[in-house]
Amino acid sequence: MGSGRWVDPAPLEVARPRLPWWTMLPRWVKLVLVPVALVIVAVWVAARVVRVAWFYPVSVVLGLLALLLYRWGGLWLLGSVVFVVGVGLFVWWWRDKPRFDVWLRWPRTEFRRVAVYAHQWRTVARLSNLTASAKGREYLPRLRRTRSEGWRDRVRVRMVKGQAPEQWEARASGLAHAFGSRSCRVRVIRPGVIELDLVHSNPLASPVALPAMGTESGVDLRRVVVGRTETGKPWRLRLLGNHLLTVGVTGAGKGSLLWAVVWALAPLVKAGAVRLVGIDPKGGMELGQVPEVFDRVVYDNGEAAVTLLEEVAAEVRTRAATYRGVRRLWARETGEPFTLLVVDELADLIAYQTDKRLRERAQTALQTITSQGRAPGFGVLAFVQDPRKEIVPFRNLFPTRIAMRLDEATQVDMVLGDGLRARGANAHEISESTPGVAWVKVDGQRDPVRARAFHVTDTNLVELRHYITGGSATIVPFPDRAPREIDGGTAA
Numbered sequence: 278m279g280s281g282r283w284v285d286p287a288p289l290e291v292a293r294p295r296l297p298w299w300t301m302l303p304r305w306v307k308l309v310l311v312p313v314a315l316v317i318v319a320v321w322v323a324a325r326v327v328r329v330a331w332f333y334p335v336s337v338v339l340g341l342l343a344l345l346l347y348r349w350g351g352l353w354l355l356g357s358v359v360f361v362v363g364v365g366l367f368v369w370w371w372r373d374k375p376r377f378d379v380w381l382r383w384p385r386t387e388f389r390r391v392a393v394y395a396h397q398w399r400t401v402a403r404l405s406n407l408t409a410s411a412k413g414r415e416y417l418p419r420l421r422r423t424r425s426e427g428w429r430d431r432v433r434v435r436m437v438k439g440q441a442p443e444q445w446e447a448r449a450s451g452l453a454h455a456f457g458s459r460s461c462r463v464r465v466i467r468p469g470v471i472e473l474d475l476v477h478s479n480p481l482a483s484p485v486a487l488p489a490m491g492t493e494s495g496v497d498l499r500r501v502v503v504g505r506t507e508t509g510k511p512w513r514l515r516l517l518g519n520h521l522l523t524v525g526v527t528g529a530g531k532g533s534l535l536w537a538v539v540w541a542l543a544p545l546v547k548a549g550a551v552r553l554v555g556i557d558p559k560g561g562m563e564l565g566q567v568p569e570v571f572d573r574v575v576y577d578n579g580e581a582a583v584t585l586l587e588e589v590a591a592e593v594r595t596r597a598a599t600y601r602g603v604r605r606l607w608a609r610e611t612g613e614p615f616t617l618l619v620v621d622e623l624a625d626l627i628a629y630q631t632d633k634r635l636r637e638r639a640q641t642a643l644q645t646i647t648s649q650g651r652a653p654g655f656g657v658l659a660f661v662q663d664p665r666k667e668i669v670p671f672r673n674l675f676p677t678r679i680a681m682r683l684d685e686a687t688q689v690d691m692v693l694g695d696g697l698r699a700r701g702a703n704a705h706e707i708s709e710s711t712p713g714v715a716w717v718k719v720d721g722q723r724d725p726v727r728a729r730a731f732h733v734t735d736t737n738l739v740e741l742r743h744y745i746t747g748g749s750a751t752i753v754p755f756p757d758r759a760p761r762e763i764d765g766g767t768a769a
């Protein structure tokens with residue numbers, strides 16, 4: 278400075294202020310555009326209000342009512358009404374909890390939406406890598422409708438364009454933890470929209486009681502009720518035009534499913550419209566409890582069992598030949614009975630059989646029945662403990678596959694089909710304390726269903742026996758009951 282020489286100042290390192298483009302417009306254009314802008318803002322605000330009212334109707338209505346009461350009668354009136362309503366709700370909950378719970382789902386839905394999902398959605402989506410970006414813009418999956426049903430929250434999501442449900446399935450476990458639930462399942466609703474089932478508790482924790490014996494006209498072979506699904510609906514199985522394979526470790530509750538089916542069919546069995554044929558390679562431990570319900574039953578896996586299978590296979594071929602060109606599916610009007618072949622331990626018959634020739638004969642007969650039997654009114658209800666391909670090589674011939682409690686995670690896809698474990702069908706996680714719980718996969722339906730078979734007790738089996746024999750059966754204690762009673766106490 279002292280030298281009097283001029284020194285250039287350092288260039289200012291500030292960004293040049295950038296004004297929005299519309300500020301450059303001429304004044305008259307701005308004046309013309311003001312009403313248009315106001316309309317756009319009003320529409321946007323109205324859309325936000327409608328959105329809030331749509332997602333939080335109960336809160337909006339209650340809030341407006343509270344405001345009205347406050348304006349009209351002041352704080353005292355509002356406080357008194359809140360007190361009276363609170364007492365009324367308590368009495369309702371106390372006197373009629375089930376119905377109260379049903380009504381409670383609306384406020385619960387809104388509370389959980391705001392407190393859990395809307396609140397964390399953006400963060401969880403980002404941390405789970407479920408967002409996308411293009412040209413510097415971030416695309417978020419959109420949170421749509423939510424429903425809280427007590428045991429689970431259903432959260433509907435519009436995926437980001439280009440996303441696949443499989444990406445969500447791969448992150449299901451992380452999403453469950455992030456939203457504080459026990460598990461998360463992904464269901465496809467329609468293209469681009471999925472629903473997350475965030476499960477908090479097990480609605481199938483208590484046994485489902487067997488209903489009273491039905492009537493002949495009440496049984497539909499396309500929708501036989503054998504238990505309850507986790508949504509509280511009846512668990513219906515299609516027997517006509519179908520074959521069912523049930524897999525589960527010992528004690529998984531396969532017996533209860535078997536007897537629940539027989540119980541449901543009993544009125545038709547008695548009327549002669551349904552015929553049951555049974556093979557119980559375990560020496561009659563299971564089917565021997567009510568042998569009268571079977572038209573023919575064999576208690577081993579040897580020559581007699583294989584011959585019975587071959588007889589049924591021959592009947593299938595004969596009946597199929599008479600149907601050719603005449604009818605496509607069995608109906609009761611044909612006068613011939615619908616035949617259900619019940620095999621309690623399929624592996625004993627077609628895999629563990631020591632005699633190779635018998636094994637091959639059994640496999641051939643069973644393949645004939647499963648591949649040709651559906652149209653002429655033959656169904657197979659088979660149970661097995663081990664689902665490996667070497668044990669049941671033709672699992673694909675069973676359109677309905679049921680996984681009860683399994684030993685290993687890898688068995689889930691073996692039983693239900695590829696990718697079903699990723700979709701949440703964790704049959705290997707079914708608790709030992711909930712026998713009868715199963716995951717059911719029906720060919721042609723994408724999502725598996727979780728259900729629990731009716732609990733069939735020894736008393737029910739005695740009743741079944743009486744019903745079939747018209748009360749003439751002599752009820753003698755089953756000779757081999759002791760070990761089973763140590764196992765669990767009841768027959769099923």
Ligand SMILES: Nc1ncnc2c1ncn2[C@@H]1O[C@H](COP(=O)(O)OP(=O)(O)OP(=O)(O)O)[C@@H](O)[C@H]1O
Binds near residue numbers: 729
């Ligand atoms: N649906 C059910 N609800 C409640 N308890 C059940 C149900 N099914 C079975 N149980 C109980 O679980 C125990 C084992 O059931 P079950 O004998 O049917 O199993 P399983 O799979 O047939 O076994 P195994 O292969 O050894 O015959 C029994 O004590 C039975 O009372």
